[in-house]
Amino acid sequence: MEWEPVIGLEIHVQLLTRSKIFSGASTAYGAPPNTQACAIDLGMPGTLPVLNEAAVRLAVKFGLAVEAEIARRSVFARKNYFYPDLPKGYQISQYELPVVGKGHLTIHLDGREKRIGITRAHLEEDAGKSLHEDFHGLTGIDLNRAGTPLLEIVSEPDLRSPEEAVAYMKKLHQLVVWLGICDGNMQEGSFRCDANVSVRPLGERAFGTRTEIKNVNSFRFVERAIQFEIERQIRVLESGGTVVQETRLYDADRDETRPMRTKEEAFDYRYFPDPDLLPLVISEDFIEEVRRELPELPEARYRRFIEQYGLKPYDAEVLTATRALSDYFEAVVRQAACDPKLCANWVMVELSGALNRAGLEIDQSPVDADRLAGLLRRIADGTISGKIAKQVFELMWDSGKDADTLIEEKGLKQITDAGAIEKIIDEIIAANPKQVAQYRAGKEKLFGFFVGQVMKATQGKANPQQVNALLKEKLQGGG
Amino acid sequence: MHTKTLAELAQGLKRREFSSRELTQHFLDRIRRHDGTLNAFITVTPERALADADAADVALDRGEGGPLTGIPLAQKDIFCTDGIRTTCGSRMLDNFPPPYDATVVARLAQAGTVLLGKLNMDEFAMGSSNETSYYGPVRNPWNTDCVPGGSSGGSAAAVAAGLTPAATGTDTGGSIRQPAAFCGITGLKPTYGRVSRWGMIAFASSLDQGGPMARSAEDCAMLLQAMAGFDPKDSTSVDRPVPDYGAALDRDLRGIRIGLPEEYFADLDPAMAQVLEAAMAEYRRLGVEFKAVSLPNIGLSVPAYYVIAPSECSSNLARYDGVRYGYRCRDPRDLEDLYLRTRAEGFGAEVKRRILIGTYALSAGYYDAYYLKAQKIRRLIADDFRRAFQEVDALLGPTTPTPAFRLGEKTGDPIAMYLSDIYTIAVNLAGLPGMSVPAGFIDGRPVGMQLIGDYFAEDRLLNIAHRYQRETDWHRRLPPEFA
Numbered sequence: 001m002e003w004e005p006v007i008g009l010e011i012h013v014q015l016l017t018r019s020k021i022f023s024g025a026s027t028a029y030g031a032p033p034n035t036q037a038c039a040i041d042l043g044m045p046g047t048l049p050v051l052n053e054a055a056v057r058l059a060v061k062f063g064l065a066v067e068a069e070i071a072r073r074s075v076f077a078r079k080n081y082f083y084p085d086l087p088k089g090y091q092i093s094q095y096e097l098p099v100v101g102k103g104h105l106t107i108h109l110d111g112r113e114k115r116i117g118i119t120r121a122h123l124e125e126d127a128g129k130s131l132h133e134d135f136h137g138l139t140g141i142d143l144n145r146a147g148t149p150l151l152e153i154v155s156e157p158d159l160r161s162p163e164e165a166v167a168y169m170k171k172l173h174q175l176v177v178w179l180g181i182c183d184g185n186m187q188e189g190s191f192r193c194d195a196n197v198s199v200r201p202l203g204e205r206a207f208g209t210r211t212e213i214k215n216v217n218s219f220r221f222v223e224r225a226i227q228f229e230i231e232r233q234i235r236v237l238e239s240g241g242t243v244v245q246e247t248r249l250y251d252a253d254r255d256e257t258r259p260m261r262t263k264e265e266a267f268d269y270r271y272f273p274d275p276d277l278l279p280l281v282i283s284e285d286f287i288e289e290v291r292r293e294l295p296e297l298p299e300a301r302y303r304r305f306i307e308q309y310g311l312k313p314y315d316a317e318v319l320t321a322t323r324a325l326s327d328y329f330e331a332v333v334r335q336a337a338c339d340p341k342l343c344a345n346w347v348m349v350e351l352s353g354a355l356n357r358a359g360l361e362i363d364q365s366p367v368d369a370d371r372l373a374g375l376l377r378r379i380a381d382g383t384i385s386g387k388i389a390k391q392v393f394e395l396m397w398d399s400g401k402d403a404d405t406l407i408e409e410k411g412l413k414q415i416t417d418a419g420a421i422e423k424i425i426d427e428i429i430a431a432n433p434k435q436v437a438q439y440r441a442g443k444e445k446l447f448g449f450f451v452g453q454v455m456k457a458t459q460g461k462a463n464p465q466q467v468n469a470l471l472k473e474k475l476q477g478g479g
Numbered sequence: 480m481h482t483k484t485l486a487e488l489a490q491g492l493k494r495r496e497f498s499s500r501e502l503t504q505h506f507l508d509r510i511r512r513h514d515g516t517l518n519a520f521i522t523v524t525p526e527r528a529l530a531d532a533d534a535a536d537v538a539l540d541r542g543e544g545g546p547l548t549g550i551p552l553a554q555k556d557i558f559c560t561d562g563i564r565t566t567c568g569s570r571m572l573d574n575f576p577p578p579y580d581a582t583v584v585a586r587l588a589q590a591g592t593v594l595l596g597k598l599n600m601d602e603f604a605m606g607s608s609n610e611t612s613y614y615g616p617v618r619n620p621w622n623t624d625c626v627p628g629g630s631s632g633g634s635a636a637a638v639a640a641g642l643t644p645a646a647t648g649t650d651t652g653g654s655i656r657q658p659a660a661f662c663g664i665t666g667l668k669p670t671y672g673r674v675s676r677w678g679m680i681a682f683a684s685s686l687d688q689g690g691p692m693a694r695s696a697e698d699c700a701m702l703l704q705a706m707a708g709f710d711p712k713d714s715t716s717v718d719r720p721v722p723d724y725g726a727a728l729d730r731d732l733r734g735i736r737i738g739l740p741e742e743y744f745a746d747l748d749p750a751m752a753q754v755l756e757a758a759m760a761e762y763r764r765l766g767v768e769f770k771a772v773s774l775p776n777i778g779l780s781v782p783a784y785y786v787i788a789p790s791e792c793s794s795n796l797a798r799y800d801g802v803r804y805g806y807r808c809r810d811p812r813d814l815e816d817l818y819l820r821t822r823a824e825g826f827g828a829e830v831k832r833r834i835l836i837g838t839y840a841l842s843a844g845y846y847d848a849y850y851l852k853a854q855k856i857r858r859l860i861a862d863d864f865r866r867a868f869q870e871v872d873a874l875l876g877p878t879t880p881t882p883a884f885r886l887g888e889k890t891g892d893p894i895a896m897y898l899s900d901i902y903t904i905a906v907n908l909a910g911l912p913g914m915s916v917p918a919g920f921i922d923g924r925p926v927g928m929q930l931i932g933d934y935f936a937e938d939r940l941l942n943i944a945h946r947y948q949r950e951t952d953w954h955r956r957l958p959p960e961f962a
Contacts, residue, residue, distance in 0.1 A: 047678070050711065270842060
C-alpha cells in the first residue's frame with residue numbers, strides 16, 4: 001500500500017524583546033544562572049504579571065506578514081502543570097483566543113510552490129531550564145529564560161513530506177529573522193520545533209493517529225525525526241498494528257524517536273483564563289501602526305527580483321535568503337548600474353564564497369556594496385576582465401581600498417589598445433614557429449596555448465575578446 | 480490613646496500632645512500585655528515600629544507630614560513586607576521574608592505610618608473563623624471563647640482590642656466585613672481594582688481585594704485615601720482618579736435611596752432583623768428613603784463562589800512546591816516526593832480541601848459544568864446588582880447571619896462555615912464595594928450591618944456609614960476586658 005504522510009509543525013519563536021513578556025527582567029542570553037530572573041519570574045508570592053507591549057507588537061507584525069487575522073481581543077490563560085523550571089506551577093499562554101488567527105506561508109520546493117496554512121499563533125512565556133549535568137544526581141534550575149516571550153506558531157496539517165516540513169520551517173525561520181522579531185539562533189533555542197506526524201493510505205481523507213515529536217532543534221534533525229517517524233508508523237500499520245497517540249522524543253545520536261508519554265498519561269493542563277491579566281485588546285490604530293513598520297517581505301522581494309532584474313528563480317531565492325543579503329544585492333545593483341545578473345553572480349559566488357570561507361555574515365563583509373559595485377563597474381566598462389576582477393576583489397578584501405585605486409596601483413588596467421596587443425601577438429608568433437606550424441596544419445586546440453602566452457606576457461591584462469580576434473586573424477593570416 | 484480614632488490621634492500628633500514614639504510604645508505595650516490572650520499578631524516588629532515612629536516625629540516636629548504621619552498600623556500577614564517575614568498564616572511561608580513591599584504596604588509607609596507588626600489570619604485567607612491559621616486561632620476580644628471571624632481575624636481583633644488603631648485586611652468572600660462585624664469594628668472592601676494587589680499574596684485573584692479595617696468610617700476613609708489608586712504593577716488595578724474620601728463624609732443623606740434586598744431579609748434571624756430595623760430607623764431620621772429590591776440570583780453566590788475561588792486558588796498555590804522558597808520537606812527522595820511531602824506538610828487541611836475542589840472543577844470534562852457555569856452565574860449576580868443600582872444609591876443588609884460563633888463550633892462542618900459568608904460573597908463576585916458597620920449587639924456580641932455600593936462608590940458608602948456613626952456609638956464601644 002502507498003502511504004501519505006501528514007505533518008503539522010508547532011514552532012516556538014523567541015521574540016526579540018529587551019525585557020520579558022510579563023516582567024522587566026532582561027532577556028539577554030548567556031548570563032550566569034538565575035541572575036536575570038526577578039521576583040515575578042521566580043513566581044514569588046504576591047507578584048503579578050504585566051504584559052510587555054513590545055511582545056504584542058512583534059506578534060502582530062508576524063500576523064500581518066502571514067496575512068492572518070489579528071484578534072482585536074485575545075485572552076491569556078493559565079496552563080497548569082508542575083515542573084521545577086516552571087516557577088508558578090502554570091505557564092501563562094493563550095488558549096481559546098490567540099492573538100493571531102488563520103494565515104498562510106508559501107514554500108518553494110523543487111521548482112513547485114505550495115501554500116501552507118497557519119492555524120494560529122499565540123503569545124506565551126517560556127519556562128526556565130533544568131540542568132541535569134554537573135549536579136551529582138541533583139538537578140540545577142536556571143530561571144533566566146523563564147518569562148522570555150514566545151510566539152507559538154501552529155501550522156495546518158498541510159505538509160506531506162519531511163522535505164516540505166523542512167522547507168516550511170526554513171521559510172518561517174527566514175521570515176521571523178527578516179521581520180526582526182527573532183534572532184533565529186537555534187543553538188540557543190530561539191527557534192524550536194515540535195512536529196505532529198501521521199500517515200494514511202494515499203487517497204484517504206481522514207487523518208491517521210498522530211504522534212507528536214517534541215523539541216527538535218535543527219532543520220536536519222526535523223527532517224530525520226519526521227522521516228524516522230513516518231517509516232516507524234508505516235511499519236507498525238503494515239504489520240497490522242495501530243499507531244498510539246503519544247508524545248515522542250527524537251534522539252539524534254541514535255537517529256530514532258522514543259515514546260515519552262501516551263495520551264492516557266498526557267497532562268490535564270486545566271486551562272482557564274488568567275485572572276491576573278485583562279483580555280488583550282488591540283486597536284485598529286495599533287495594527288495600522290505595525291503595518292506601516294512592515295518591511296518588504298521575502299516572498300514579495302523574491303518575486304520582484306525575478307521580475308525587475310530578470311533573475312532565475314533559484315538565484316532570486318538565494319539572494320532573498322536573508323534581508324541583509326537581499327539589501328546588499330540591491331545596493332550593488334543600484335550603484336553598479338550594470339547587468340543585475342553580473343551583480344547576482346558576484347554576490348552569490350565570489351562574495352558569498354569569501355564570506356563562507358571567513359565565517360562572516362553579510363553585514364560583516366569587509367567589502368561593502370559600494371566597493372563591490374565599483375569593481376563591477378570596471379568589469380562592465382571593460383577596464384578589467386572578469387579574471388582580473390577576482391584578483392582585485394581579493395585585494396579589496398584584504399586592503400579596504402576601492403577597485404579603482406587598486407587597478408591603478410597594481411597596473412591591472414586591461415590592455416585594449418589593438419596595436420599593443422598586435423605587437424605582443426607578433427612577438428609570440430615569432431617566438432613559437434613550431435606551434436604556429438602545427439596550428440596551421442590543423443591542430444586547432446593549440447589556440448589556447450597562444451591565448452595563454454599572450455595573457456602571460458600581459459599578466460592577464462589583455463582584453464580577452466580582442467586577443468581572441470587578433471590571434472585568429474594573425475594565425476590564419478600567416479597561412 | 481488606644482480609644483481614639485485616627486483623626487483624633489492625627490490631631491494629637493500634629494499638635495505634639497504626644498509623640499509618635501510615645502503612641503507607638505503605648506500600642507507595643509498593649510500588644511505585649513494582651514496578645515498572649517488574643518493571638519492577633521504573628522509577628523511584632525518593635526524595632527521597625529520605633530524607627531518608623533522616630534522618623535515620623537522628625538517630620539512632625541518640622542510641621543511636615545500628612546494626616547497619617549506617625550500613626551501606628553498593623554498589616555495583615557498576607558501583605559508582603561520587605562525583609563519582614565510574611566507567612567500568610569501558613570507553615571508553607573513560615574520562613575519567607577519577601578524582598579519587596581506590597582503596594583499597600585509601600586503606600587502606607589509613604590504616608591508616614593508606623594508598622595507595628597503582621598496580623599494573624601486564616602491560612603492563605605481561606606477560612607471564616609481564623610481557625611485555619613498555622614499560628615493558632617485568634618480570639619474575639621468581646622468573648623474570648625468566640626472566633627473573631629476570618630480570614631482577617633487578627634486585624635479585626637487587634638483593632639477591636641486597641642492593640643492597633645487600624646489595620647489592613649483583605650476580602651475575597653467577606654474576609655474584611657465578616658470579622659469586622661464579629662469584632663464590632665468598621666471594615667471596607669473596596670471595588671475590585673481600586674486597591675493594588677501587588678505584593679498581596681493571592682488566594683483567588685479575581686475576587687481578592689485589600690481594604691481598611693478601623694474603628695470608624697472616617698478612619699477607613701483616611702486609610703483608603705492612602706491605599707487606593709492605580710498601580711502599573713497590577714494589571715487589574717483601575718486607572719481612575721481617587722476621590723477625596725474625607726470631603727465626602729459629611730454629605731447630607733436627605734433624598735438618598737437605600738435598597739433592601741428581599742433575599743437578605745427573608746430568613747433573617749429575628750435578633751439580627753431587630754438590629755437592622757433600628758439602624759434603618761436612624762437612617763430614616765437622616766432623610767434616607769428605603770426601597771425593597773430583589774437580587775434573584777443571589778442564592779447561587781455561595782456555590783458559584785466555592786467553584787471560582789478554589790479553582791483560582793488551586794492554580795495560585797501551585798507555586799508553593801518547595802523548589803525556590805518557603806517550606807521544603809526534609810530529605811526528599813526525588814522530585815515527586817519533594818512535591819508531595821512539601822505540600823502535604825506545608826499546607827493545612829482547609830487549603831488542601833480547596834486545592835482539591837479547584838483542581839477537580841478545572842479538570843478536562845468538568846470545566847464547562849463547573850468553572851464556566853460558575854462564571855455565568857457570576858455575571859447574572861453582577862447583573863442583579865446593576866439593576867438594583869439603577870434604582871437605589873446603596874444596599875443595606877446584614878453582614879453575617881449571626882454574631883460570632885464559638886471556637887471549634889463549625890470546624891467540623893465546612894459547609895456551615897462557608898455559609899457564615901452567605902451575605903458577603905455576592906459582593907466579591909460582582910466586584911462591588913461593601914462595608915460592615917457596627918450596628919448593635921446580640922447576646923453581648925457585636926453585629927454589623929452591611930452597606931453595598933455601586934462600582935467605585937466608596938465615597939458614598941463611607942458617607943452613609945459616617946453619618947450613621949455621627950448618630951450612634953456602637954463603633955465607640957470597647958470590649959471590657961481590653962478597655
